[in-house]
Amino acid sequence: MEIYIAHTQGFCAGVASAIEVVEKALAKYGTPLYVYHDIVHNTSVVNDFKSRGVIFVEDLADVPAGKRIIFSAHGIPPAVLSEAKKRNLQFIDATCPLVTKVHDEAIHFSDKEIQTILIGHKGHQEMVGTSGYVAPALLHIVEDEDDIEELDIDPAQSVGYLTQTTLSVTDTQKIIDKLKQKFPKLIAPPRKDICYATENRQEAVRDLAKLCDMIIICGSPHSSNSNRLRETGEQHGVESFIIDTADEFELSLLNGHKRIGISSGASVPRYLVDELVAKIKSKYPEAKIHTSESPEANIVFRLPPI
Numbered sequence: 418m419e420i421y422i423a424h425t426q427g428f429c430a431g432v433a434s435a436i437e438v439v440e441k442a443l444a445k446y447g448t449p450l451y452v453y454h455d456i457v458h459n460t461s462v463v464n465d466f467k468s469r470g471v472i473f474v475e476d477l478a479d480v481p482a483g484k485r486i487i488f489s490a491h492g493i494p495p496a497v498l499s500e501a502k503k504r505n506l507q508f509i510d511a512t513c514p515l516v517t518k519v520h521d522e523a524i525h526f527s528d529k530e531i532q533t534i535l536i537g538h539k540g541h542q543e544m545v546g547t548s549g550y551v552a553p554a555l556l557h558i559v560e561d562e563d564d565i566e567e568l569d570i571d572p573a574q575s576v577g578y579l580t581q582t583t584l585s586v587t588d589t590q591k592i593i594d595k596l597k598q599k600f601p602k603l604i605a606p607p608r609k610d611i612c613y614a615t616e617n618r619q620e621a622v623r624d625l626a627k628l629c630d631m632i633i634i635c636g637s638p639h640s641s642n643s644n645r646l647r648e649t650g651e652q653h654g655v656e657s658f659i660i661d662t663a664d665e666f667e668l669s670l671l672n673g674h675k676r677i678g679i680s681s682g683a684s685v686p687r688y689l690v691d692e693l694v695a696k697i698k699s700k701y702p703e704a705k706i707h708t709s710e711s712p713e714a715n716i717v718f719r720l721p722p723i
């Protein structure tokens with residue numbers, strides 16, 4: 418049995434910062450401390466904070482006036498920010514700077530009256546946030562190629578696109594290519610919106626797919642980037658699973674497999690991968706572990722004032 422650990426996986430700089438913001442705020446202010454939406458899309462991370470008294474809310478109405486709230490890494494629409502100010506909440510914004518970049522592009526497009534096609538998963542927190550920065554009359558959401566048929570935009574108007582940061586690079590390019598057929602002068606964002614972390618993790622899974630006959634992704638079911646990793650493995654012909662914790666993984670699935678690739682989404686703590694490896698080693702103590710260096714070690718984002 419050979420176990421290959423993806424060279425790039427786990428916490429990205431945006432997630433690491435958001436988690437550090439909550440840790441520092443907890444240490445400085447204690448509880449009650451509120452977080453708007455899951456700070457990052459990982460069940461273990463959220464449950465750990467809950468066990469230490471952090472309260473997660475989906476509605477600012479659940480936060481008493483004047484209390485302290487942290488906005489998650491996925492970003493918020495401007496209406497939520499206005500509401501927080503109106504309710505005199507003390508807020509800390511842990512939005513990833515790469516999501517804020519997309520917000521700024523959305524504002525720029527709307528200022529120029531560019532019809533804005535937002536590519537991403539309807540209802541995902543990041544999409545909810547970014548949608549709020551696009552003028553309602555200019556906003557169009559496309560989740561897949563089928564949605565393009567439904568777009569009702571005069572091709573004589575300026576049309577641009579932006580994307581969620583955690584999409585599949587390959588699938589998104591197909592959508593963009595199809596959009597270009599419909600809108601030949603389609604305006605791209607100044608810099609691509611799918612972030613470095615998403616791209617690097619998908620590339621690492623493609624590398625695993627060349628070596629492995631099974632891929633296991635550690636990640637929560639509601640984590641966009643983790644699900645895209647599982648799909649990347651499948652798209653490259655390798656049976657791929659996603660698990661929230663090692664407990665969920667049935668060791669019998671390994672029967673008949675000899676080269677197991679393991680990766681994790683951008684919101685997944687390393688200990689979850691280590692627990693999965695330990696579980697596999699409990700059945701295959703002779704399993705050889707292959708690791709390699711991540712190119713991301715030096716990427717860190719500045720924290721907001723806390």
Ligand code: SF4
Nearest residue numbers: 429431432513582612
């Ligand atoms: S996945 Fe990308 S956009 Fe999302 S928090 Fe991480 S670095 Fe930021």
